[in-house]
Amino acid sequence: MVATAKKKDVVIVGLGWTGSIVGMELCKEGLEVLALERGDDRDTVPDFRYPNVADELKYGVRYALMQKPRNSTLTIRRTLGETALPYRALGSFLPGDGIGGAGVHWNGNTFRPMAEELRLRSYVLENFGESIISEGMTIQDWGITYSELEPYFDRFEKVAGIAGKAGNINGKIVESGNPFEAPRSGEYPMPPLPQTVDALMFAEAARRMGYHPYPLPSGNASEAYTNPYGMQLGPCSFCGFCDRFGCFNYSKSSPQTCILDALKRKPNFEYRVNAEVLRVELSPDHKTATGVTYLTAEGAEVFQPADLVILAAYQLHNVHLMLLSGIGKPYDPVSDEGITGKNYAYQMTGSTSLFFKDIDFNPFVGAGSNGIVIDDFAINRIDFGAHGFIGGSYICAGTSNGQPIRSMRLPTRTQSWGGQWKQAIKEWYGHSMSIGSHGSNMSYRDSYLDLDPTYKDRYGRPLLRMTFNWKPNDIRMTQFMKTKIEAIAKSMNPDITESDYKSNGAMYDVRPYQTTHNVGGAIMGTDPNTSALNRYLQSWDVHNVFVMGANAFPQNIQYNPTGMVGALAYWSVAAIRKDYLPNPRSLI
Amino acid sequence: MRTLLTTILALAVLGLIAVALTGLVPARKTPVQQRVAGDFTSAGGQGEYVVRVADCAACHTAKGGKPFAGGHAIPSPFGTIWSTNITPDPETGIGSYTLDDFRAALYDGLRKDGTCLYPAMPYENYRKMSEDDVRALYQHFMNEVEPVSNQVKETRLTFPFNQRWAIRAWNWVALDDAGFKPRYNDLVRDRGAYIVEALGHCGACHSPRNLFSAQDGTDATAQAFLTGGEIDGWPAPSLRGPASAVTNWSAEELKAFLASGRNSHSGVTGEMAVVVQDSMQFLTSKDLDAVVAYLRGISGAAEQLPARNDDKAKQTIALLNAADPSMDLGPRLYLDNCNGCHFTNGKGAKGVFPELDGNSIVVARQGGGLIDVILNGARMPSTESNPMRLAMPGFRDRLSDKEVADLATFLRQSWSNNAGPIDETAVVARRQKLAAH
Structure with missing residues (x-):
C-alpha cells in the first residue's frame, strides 16, 4: 500500500551542498519545496560538538559520518571481463551520509577548473590534433564555457566563504596568486589561511625552481565571515580534525555553516530525514516525472508528487536513481550507445614523502585545506603532444590532517608492529611531510556505470555496478608528475624520500583510500546522443528532472570537484528560475 | 519577568495593612489616559507590531502550544505560575473582556472579575502604554488572534502567596502614575x-x-x-x-x-x-x-569609547601563549576547552564567537549566568539578518564542579576583567537547579 503525500512544487533528493543551494534559490520563487534526505539530521551542536567529534577512531577510522555499505553500496570490477563484486568495506572512496552530505566531512579545497578543462576535447583538437586521443578515450566538451560560469563560481565562493588569493583578476595577473588560473571577477571573500611549516618549505623550494606557489583556496575560514545569506563562519583553529569529521568550530564551509539555518527559516521549505528515495516516477509517455517514491524510517512507502524533481544525491546515487527510474537510455560500452552511466571517471593522485631528522613539523597543527599549490604542471601548462598524455595536476604540500593515528607517516621499510615500529614512531613522528599530485582522469568507453546483473540491495533493487580501471594515458601523466615532484623534493635535502605513484600495469584497488572524487555517469553536454544532461543539468529525456553534482563531469578535472559542483548548481538553478519555471519544457 | 515573583516576598510585609484596607476600598480601574476618537481603528498591522514589541508571546504562548493560549509555566520558589489564555475564546480566554477590562489588565493587573494578577504580568510598565496601542492591541487580540479553548492550570502558590487580594496593597506602594509623558522634546x-x-x-x-x-x-x-x-x-x-x-x-x-x-x-x-x-x-x-x-x-555615552586595562590583558595573553604545562588549572582548562573559539586574547571572533574580555555575563556580580553557559552551552537565536543558530556546546559532562569554578574564576579575573571568584559550591547549586528543571 503506497500512501500519496500532499503535492509539492519541488522535491529535492538529498540535502547536501547542491540540495541546499537549489532549495534556497527555489524558495525565493515562493515554491513549496521539499527535500528528502535518507540519512540522519545533523547540526554542529550537538552532532559535531567539541570535544566529542575529535574522535579519530570513531570518525577517521570507523567512518561514523559515512554511508554504511550494509545499507547502500555498489559493485565494482576493473574490466568488462570481470564479475563485479560488492564494495563491502569502505576504502577507496567515502560517500557521506545525512544532512549536509559530503559537505560535512570534506577538507574544503575549493578550486575553479581551468577554462581549457571545460572544452577539453576542442582544446586538444585545436592544439595537438586528434591523433593524441587514444583509442577508447571518450573525452568531451562540457557544453558550457568558463566565462559563462564565472559569476556562479563567484557566487558559490561567496556563499561558502572561501579563503584564498586571486592570481588573475579580470586578466590582470596578481602577485602571490595563481598566474595560470582563468580570469576571476574579484578577490576571494577571505584572505588565505596562515600556512604550516611544510607548506612554507615547499613554497620556498618551488619559488627557487622558478615555479609559482599560491595558497590552496580553502573552505576553512581565516577570519570571521558573514555570507550573502547572513550565515556565519568563525576562524579555523587548525585543530587537525577536518577530513572525515564535522567541524566543531564553525570554520569549515558546509551546508550547516553556510545555508541550512537560513533555509530552515523559509516557511515554504520542508525537509524530511530518514526518507530514502527508491525511484523517480515517470508519466506514461516517459517525458515528465510525476514525483518520487520514498521509504520512511518506519518502512512505509510514500509517493511524493511534485512538478519538478531535483536529483541532488551523491554522484553514484544520482546515476543509480536514473538507471532504476528509466531516465535516459543506459549506456552500453560494446555498442557505444546510450547515455546514462557513460563516462565514469575518478582522480589520479600520487605523492612523495620527505623525512627530515632535524625538522619539527608539529603535525598536530593542521587545517583541512591548508597548503601551498603550484599549477606549473596543470592542464594549460603542458604540451600534451610532447609528453604523450592528456591531463595535468596541481601539486601541493601542507598539513591537512593533525590526527594522531593517521598522521604517523613512517618510511615503508619499517616493521608495522612491535618494538621496531615503536622505535620508528619515536624517531619519525613529526619529522616528515608530503608533496602530492592531484591530477585529472580522462573518461573511457569501458569506464562506466550500469545496473548489476547479480547483486540487489535490501529493497530488491539491482545495485549500481562500476566498471573502472587505470589507463596508460593517466599513468603517464602521474609518472610525469613524479619526476617533477621528486626534483622539488631533492632540492629540499630530506634524509629520506619515498614516492608512491601508479605505474605501468596498475589496476584499480578499492581497498586503500584514494579520494571521494567520483565523477561522471550522467554527464552534461551539447548532444542528446552523447550526454545525459543538457548544459543546464536538465535531463534531455525527462525535462522536469534536473541532476546536480559531479555526475555531470564528462571527465575529471585536475582539481577537487566541489567548486565546480557548487557553481554548476547555481548556474542550473538560475536557468530554472529564469527560463524553466515561466515555461516548463526542454530548455534546448 | 520571572524575577518579579520575588516581589511576592514583599506581600508578607504588607499583609496586615492590606487586610484592613482591601475590605474598605473597592478595586479601581485606571481610566483612559489619552483622548482618542470613539470610533478609533488601529492602522493595519499596528496591533501585531505592538504584540511583538511588548513580547506578549514570551509568557502567553507555551512551548509547542497555540499562540497566546497560555499555559506557559513560570517557575517560582512558591510554586508554578501558569500564564493565562489571552485568545478571544469567551470561556477560557479573554473573549468577554471589554476594552475597559482589557486596559485594566494592562494598567492595573486586574482580571475582569476584579481579582489581582500576579505581577509577573508587567503592568508596572504596561500602564504607560498609549491609548492608541492599548486599542490596537485589544482589536488585534479580539479580531486577528485565533480563539483557542484552553483551560490553563490554575496557579496555586503556597500560603501566604496564594492570597491574591494582598497584591492590591502592593500595587498601592509599587505603581507609578499611569500614562507616558514625553520628556526629551525630541x-x-x-x-x-x-x-x-x-x-x-x-x-x-x-x-x-x-x-x-x-x-x-x-x-x-x-x-x-x-x-x-x-x-x-x-x-x-x-x-x-x-x-x-x-x-x-x-x-x-x-x-x-x-x-x-x-x-x-x-x-x-x-x-x-x-x-x-x-x-x-x-x-x-x-x-x-x-x-x-x-x-x-x-x-551619556560618549562617541569616544573608553580604554581598557591593556597591561593586565597582555599578562593573560602571555600566560596562555606560553602554554606552560605547570600553569594553574583555570588557564589550562581555558586552553583545552575554550581557546579554539575565544582565543588567547579573549576577543573571540566578531559576530561569531563572543568576546570574554569585558563580557557582562562573565564579570557580573551574579555568577549564575556564566556557570550555566559553561555547563549547558548557549545558542544564538535565528534572526532575519543573521539566521544562524550558532551554539556553544555545554561542558557539564566534561568538567567537574571544581573545574568549572576554577575556569569561571579564571575568566572573571583575566584580560581586563576584575570580578570576584566563583566558588565550587555555587557550581554545585547551579547543577542541582538545572537537574531539577
Whole structure:
C-alpha cells in the first residue's frame, strides 16, 4: 500500500551542498519545496560538538559520518571481463551520509577548473590534433564555457566563504596568486589561511625552481565571515580534525555553516530525514516525472508528487536513481550507445614523502585545506603532444590532517608492529611531510556505470555496478608528475624520500583510500546522443528532472570537484528560475 | 519577568495593612489616559507590531502550544505560575473582556472579575502604554488572534502567596502614575523611551528592586532605573553608566545586538536570547535607532569609547601563549576547552564567537549566568539578518564542579576583567537547579 503525500512544487533528493543551494534559490520563487534526505539530521551542536567529534577512531577510522555499505553500496570490477563484486568495506572512496552530505566531512579545497578543462576535447583538437586521443578515450566538451560560469563560481565562493588569493583578476595577473588560473571577477571573500611549516618549505623550494606557489583556496575560514545569506563562519583553529569529521568550530564551509539555518527559516521549505528515495516516477509517455517514491524510517512507502524533481544525491546515487527510474537510455560500452552511466571517471593522485631528522613539523597543527599549490604542471601548462598524455595536476604540500593515528607517516621499510615500529614512531613522528599530485582522469568507453546483473540491495533493487580501471594515458601523466615532484623534493635535502605513484600495469584497488572524487555517469553536454544532461543539468529525456553534482563531469578535472559542483548548481538553478519555471519544457 | 515573583516576598510585609484596607476600598480601574476618537481603528498591522514589541508571546504562548493560549509555566520558589489564555475564546480566554477590562489588565493587573494578577504580568510598565496601542492591541487580540479553548492550570502558590487580594496593597506602594509623558522634546528619544519604559518593559529585568521588591523606578528620571537586575541567578546587566555595554559599544553595535542577537563583542544568551528571537528582531530599524538613541542618551555615552586595562590583558595573553604545562588549572582548562573559539586574547571572533574580555555575563556580580553557559552551552537565536543558530556546546559532562569554578574564576579575573571568584559550591547549586528543571 503506497500512501500519496500532499503535492509539492519541488522535491529535492538529498540535502547536501547542491540540495541546499537549489532549495534556497527555489524558495525565493515562493515554491513549496521539499527535500528528502535518507540519512540522519545533523547540526554542529550537538552532532559535531567539541570535544566529542575529535574522535579519530570513531570518525577517521570507523567512518561514523559515512554511508554504511550494509545499507547502500555498489559493485565494482576493473574490466568488462570481470564479475563485479560488492564494495563491502569502505576504502577507496567515502560517500557521506545525512544532512549536509559530503559537505560535512570534506577538507574544503575549493578550486575553479581551468577554462581549457571545460572544452577539453576542442582544446586538444585545436592544439595537438586528434591523433593524441587514444583509442577508447571518450573525452568531451562540457557544453558550457568558463566565462559563462564565472559569476556562479563567484557566487558559490561567496556563499561558502572561501579563503584564498586571486592570481588573475579580470586578466590582470596578481602577485602571490595563481598566474595560470582563468580570469576571476574579484578577490576571494577571505584572505588565505596562515600556512604550516611544510607548506612554507615547499613554497620556498618551488619559488627557487622558478615555479609559482599560491595558497590552496580553502573552505576553512581565516577570519570571521558573514555570507550573502547572513550565515556565519568563525576562524579555523587548525585543530587537525577536518577530513572525515564535522567541524566543531564553525570554520569549515558546509551546508550547516553556510545555508541550512537560513533555509530552515523559509516557511515554504520542508525537509524530511530518514526518507530514502527508491525511484523517480515517470508519466506514461516517459517525458515528465510525476514525483518520487520514498521509504520512511518506519518502512512505509510514500509517493511524493511534485512538478519538478531535483536529483541532488551523491554522484553514484544520482546515476543509480536514473538507471532504476528509466531516465535516459543506459549506456552500453560494446555498442557505444546510450547515455546514462557513460563516462565514469575518478582522480589520479600520487605523492612523495620527505623525512627530515632535524625538522619539527608539529603535525598536530593542521587545517583541512591548508597548503601551498603550484599549477606549473596543470592542464594549460603542458604540451600534451610532447609528453604523450592528456591531463595535468596541481601539486601541493601542507598539513591537512593533525590526527594522531593517521598522521604517523613512517618510511615503508619499517616493521608495522612491535618494538621496531615503536622505535620508528619515536624517531619519525613529526619529522616528515608530503608533496602530492592531484591530477585529472580522462573518461573511457569501458569506464562506466550500469545496473548489476547479480547483486540487489535490501529493497530488491539491482545495485549500481562500476566498471573502472587505470589507463596508460593517466599513468603517464602521474609518472610525469613524479619526476617533477621528486626534483622539488631533492632540492629540499630530506634524509629520506619515498614516492608512491601508479605505474605501468596498475589496476584499480578499492581497498586503500584514494579520494571521494567520483565523477561522471550522467554527464552534461551539447548532444542528446552523447550526454545525459543538457548544459543546464536538465535531463534531455525527462525535462522536469534536473541532476546536480559531479555526475555531470564528462571527465575529471585536475582539481577537487566541489567548486565546480557548487557553481554548476547555481548556474542550473538560475536557468530554472529564469527560463524553466515561466515555461516548463526542454530548455534546448 | 520571572524575577518579579520575588516581589511576592514583599506581600508578607504588607499583609496586615492590606487586610484592613482591601475590605474598605473597592478595586479601581485606571481610566483612559489619552483622548482618542470613539470610533478609533488601529492602522493595519499596528496591533501585531505592538504584540511583538511588548513580547506578549514570551509568557502567553507555551512551548509547542497555540499562540497566546497560555499555559506557559513560570517557575517560582512558591510554586508554578501558569500564564493565562489571552485568545478571544469567551470561556477560557479573554473573549468577554471589554476594552475597559482589557486596559485594566494592562494598567492595573486586574482580571475582569476584579481579582489581582500576579505581577509577573508587567503592568508596572504596561500602564504607560498609549491609548492608541492599548486599542490596537485589544482589536488585534479580539479580531486577528485565533480563539483557542484552553483551560490553563490554575496557579496555586503556597500560603501566604496564594492570597491574591494582598497584591492590591502592593500595587498601592509599587505603581507609578499611569500614562507616558514625553520628556526629551525630541521625537526620536521620546519614542525610544516609550519603547524601553512602556511596551518593551525592559526595566522588569534590567532595573533593581526596591524595599518592596517593586521596580526601583520605571522611567529614566529615577537614578536606579535600568542599572541592572537579576533573573534566576543570571545578571540582567546594567544598561546605564560607564561600565555598561550601552556606553562601551557603538550605537551600531548596540543596534546589531538587539536586531540579530550578536555583534562584534557578544552573542546573546539566557532570557535575552528569547527576547531577541521573539521581540527585538521584529522592531523597525527606526524604532531600534530610537531605542539606541534613548539608551545612549540616559547613559551619556560618549562617541569616544573608553580604554581598557591593556597591561593586565597582555599578562593573560602571555600566560596562555606560553602554554606552560605547570600553569594553574583555570588557564589550562581555558586552553583545552575554550581557546579554539575565544582565543588567547579573549576577543573571540566578531559576530561569531563572543568576546570574554569585558563580557557582562562573565564579570557580573551574579555568577549564575556564566556557570550555566559553561555547563549547558548557549545558542544564538535565528534572526532575519543573521539566521544562524550558532551554539556553544555545554561542558557539564566534561568538567567537574571544581573545574568549572576554577575556569569561571579564571575568566572573571583575566584580560581586563576584575570580578570576584566563583566558588565550587555555587557550581554545585547551579547543577542541582538545572537537574531539577
